[in-house]
Amino acid sequence: MPPAPLCPCSSGLRYRECCAPFHKGEAEPPDAERLMRSRYSAFALRDAAYLWKTLHPDHPYRSRPQGEVLRELRAFAQGHQFPKLVVMDRRPADAAGVAQVLFFAKVFEKGKDRSFVERSDFRHDGTGWRYLSGVTLQLKELRGPPEALTLATFPEP
Template sequence: MPPAPPCPCSSGLRYRECCARYHRGEAEAPDAEALMRSRYSAFALREVEYLWRTLDPEHPDRARPKEEVLRELRAVASGHKYPRLHVLDRRPPDETGTAVVLFYARIFEKGKDRSFVERSEFRHDGTGWRYLTGENRAPHQLSVPPETLTLATFPSPSGRGTG
């Protein structure tokens, strides 16, 4: 029997021991970082229903028809390869309940590098953590190597860090 595949989220664990239980609905991600990792894995494995389920009710896609969003997610997930995820920094929930994770997603489309760094916000909806919003930058838009960024040094639109 071949060994179980590693989880696409780059945790170092096997998929069945990591994000699979979240994708199957057997458990909720325990924190914002785990949710972010499981969403990256969901893109890699085309688990679009999970991507829909883990959107915050206030995310703009929630106002659109579900089937339309799923069709778009399926197209994006199918057209890309997801070789590596780097979690760069995280901040626990603040007084509003919003947690933040900064990550560098390595993504390729037909051999072209589509990687990006994203500062994502998450909220707990009483059931589980949900993806609220994200602000991202392509590596060529950064003045430093992506792996060196923190929440304090991630460039916001005004040019200031967001931490």
């Protein structure tokens, strides 16, 4: 029997022991980093319903029709490959309840590198951590290797 697949979030763990319980609704990610990892895995696995569920109520997409957003998320996920995720930095929730995660997402579209770095904001909604917003930089906007960035050195757009 072949070994169980590794999780797309690049944690090094098997999917069933990492993001699967979150995707199946058996558990909530315990912190913002785990939520971010589970969302990356959901993109890789084309799980638009999970991506919708994990948007914070204050995220702009939540003001749009759910079906429309789900179609857009599905189309994006289907048109891209998500081979690797690198988490570079994280910050626990501040006084306003916002936690941050800085990550480098390897993403390809029809063989073209569409990788980016994002500083994501997350807030707990009473049930679990949810994606609130993010600032994304394309690799060409960076002055050095993306893995060298920290939250303190992330350039403001």
